Amino acid sequence: MARNPSHFPASFRRLSLAFSLLCLLPVPHCSAGAHNYHDALRKSLLFFEGQRSGKLPPDQRLRWRKDSALHDGATAGVDLTGGYYDAGDNVKFGFPMAFTTTLLSWSIIDFGRNMGGEVGNAVKAVRWATDYLLKATAKDGVIYVQVGDAFSDHRCWERPEDMDTPRTVYKIDRNNPGSDVAGETAAALAAASIVFRSRDPAYSRVLLDRAVKVFEFADRHRGAYSSSLYHAVCPFYCDFNGYQDELLWAAAWLHKASRRRLYREYIVRNEVVLRAGETINEFGWDNKHAGINVLISKEVLMGKENDLKSFQIMADGFICSILPGISHPQVQYSPGGLIIKPGSCNMQHVTSLSFLLLAYSNYLSHANRVVPCGQTSATPALLKRLAKRQVDYILGDNPLGMSYMVGYGARYPRRIHHRGSSIPSVNNHPGHIGCRDGSQYYFTQSPNPNTLVGAVVGGPNISDYFPDARPFYQESEPTTYTNAPLVGLLAYFSVHS
Numbered sequence: 001m002a003r004n005p006s007h008f009p010a011s012f013r014r015l016s017l018a019f020s021l022l023c024l025l026p027v028p029h030c031s032a033g034a035h036n037y038h039d040a041l042r043k044s045l046l047f048f049e050g051q052r053s054g055k056l057p058p059d060q061r062l063r064w065r066k067d068s069a070l071h072d073g074a075t076a077g078v079d080l081t082g083g084y085y086d087a088g089d090n091v092k093f094g095f096p097m098a099f100t101t102t103l104l105s106w107s108i109i110d111f112g113r114n115m116g117g118e119v120g121n122a123v124k125a126v127r128w129a130t131d132y133l134l135k136a137t138a139k140d141g142v143i144y145v146q147v148g149d150a151f152s153d154h155r156c157w158e159r160p161e162d163m164d165t166p167r168t169v170y171k172i173d174r175n176n177p178g179s180d181v182a183g184e185t186a187a188a189l190a191a192a193s194i195v196f197r198s199r200d201p202a203y204s205r206v207l208l209d210r211a212v213k214v215f216e217f218a219d220r221h222r223g224a225y226s227s228s229l230y231h232a233v234c235p236f237y238c239d240f241n242g243y244q245d246e247l248l249w250a251a252a253w254l255h256k257a258s259r260r261r262l263y264r265e266y267i268v269r270n271e272v273v274l275r276a277g278e279t280i281n282e283f284g285w286d287n288k289h290a291g292i293n294v295l296i297s298k299e300v301l302m303g304k305e306n307d308l309k310s311f312q313i314m315a316d317g318f319i320c321s322i323l324p325g326i327s328h329p330q331v332q333y334s335p336g337g338l339i340i341k342p343g344s345c346n347m348q349h350v351t352s353l354s355f356l357l358l359a360y361s362n363y364l365s366h367a368n369r370v371v372p373c374g375q376t377s378a379t380p381a382l383l384k385r386l387a388k389r390q391v392d393y394i395l396g397d398n399p400l401g402m403s404y405m406v407g408y409g410a411r412y413p414r415r416i417h418h419r420g421s422s423i424p425s426v427n428n429h430p431g432h433i434g435c436r437d438g439s440q441y442y443f444t445q446s447p448n449p450n451t452l453v454g455a456v457v458g459g460p461n462i463s464d465y466f467p468d469a470r471p472f473y474q475e476s477e478p479t480t481y482t483n484a485p486l487v488g489l490l491a492y493f494s495v496h497s
């Protein structure tokens with residue numbers, strides 16, 4: 001869960017301190033051997049299978065998961081089965097699911113050619129989400145943006161297969177707009193249409209047509225979904241940052257996917273207004289600004305769109321703000337070298353910002369450019385080294401010698417904050433495990449019985465310290481939007497390491 005500081009009852013947190021010493025004592029050293037990036041890529045994609053909701057297909061590889069939430073949407077008379085659980089709980093939140101889809105698609109668009117045999121699994125991971133997003137946007141003027149009452153869900157420690165909390169359906173419409181979630185959904189559908197353009201042209205056209213409609217709806221009926229849905233989406237995936245960035249972001253993806261002038265003109269016309277309050281080095285499910293600047297810069301660097309030059313200047317500013325050791329560092333690093341941003345689930349920032357460093361470095365290389373930063377300048381090679389350093393930290397080159405990807409390396413998190421992973425699987429324990437009956441599995445110091453291969457957790461704090469304990473959800477919970485950009489990074493480094 002993204003931000004909610006109290007999303008599990010206090011009684012479930014008491015044991016936390018008992019764990020801390022275990023991890024502090026030994027400080028083994030960084031094993032700086034070469035990493036097997038392709039293996040990590042394969043694992044990062046397996047993780048998405050562990051997050052699947054709905055009826056699982058015959059080729060499901062993570063076998064401890066079973067069908068779940070087979071009646072989602074029924075209370076509203078629609079089929080909303082499928083899609084992904086966002087993190088360690090069993091709610092389907094549309095806003096981060098759409099962002100995950102956009103970033104998985106961007107990973108494939110820029111780095112699919114580096115994925116070797118894994119590209120098919122990456123495309124399947126996108127399709128699992130887009131099949132759902134098509135259901136959620138099937139009715140004109142309505143978008144279903146969440147299934148599951150988050151408060152009830154968070155009061156239970158239950159496997160998705162057993163889940164019996166209310167599967168309340170939440171929607172936006174003309175009178176209750178949500179340009180944030182609608183904009184991100186349009187961006188996701190447009191980005192995915194590029195992924196499928198040559199792989200499945202008919203599906204690609206369906207995605208693009210839907211993206212066009214959803215964007216029109218997002219733009220015509222402006223507002224933040226957390227106004228009308230405050231009690232459902234806040235404080236989990238509340239729109240803290242405003243919906244303006246999602247409108248620009250969606251237009252940028254629609255322009256890339258459709259090449260229609262209309263979207264470029266929209267960007268130029270709305271640039272100033274929609275950029276209000278911009279922060280140059282934020283990029284995540286809530287704030288798209290750095291992503292918009294990098295995405296649009298590609299066009300500028302290819303010499304195509306000079307009236308969009310300001311985006312490239314902002315992208316350069318983002319790069320300078322993230323360089324370690326520059327006079328006005330705006331991004332903090334831990335002593336071990338990890339990017340640290342305030343707020344929960346730090347690793348989401350690490351992977352999304354590193355993705356932008358790598359994507360931008362490729363665009364710069366093609367244009368034969370460097371980024372001027374005051375007295376110094378950043379070359380594409382430097383940006384790649386910075387991104388690689390973050391990836392290597394995640395895979396185990398850090399003061400604890402801990403891989404933050406479950407199932408990768410000798411030492412990785414064993415007690416992740418994830419309901420399905422921490423409770424015995426249906427294979428081994430077919431009987432129902434009810435809401436409160438799961439707490440024994442939450443409190444135990446034993447490792448999780450099911451390995452959620454490829455899950456990247458929230459990660460260490462600014463002192464490079466990591467408590468491998470479920471109650472520390474900010475550190476020990478994985479999320480889909482942490483893994484999505486990592487897929488592209490791992491693909492690139494598996495070929496260029």
Ligand SMILES: *[C@@H]1O[C@H](CO)[C@@H](O)[C@H](O)[C@H]1NC(C)=O
Binds near residue numbers: 463
């Ligand atoms: C990181 O966690 C450790 C262990 O709880 C703690 O001692 C340290 O103060 C934390 N660092 C920061 C900056 O919060």
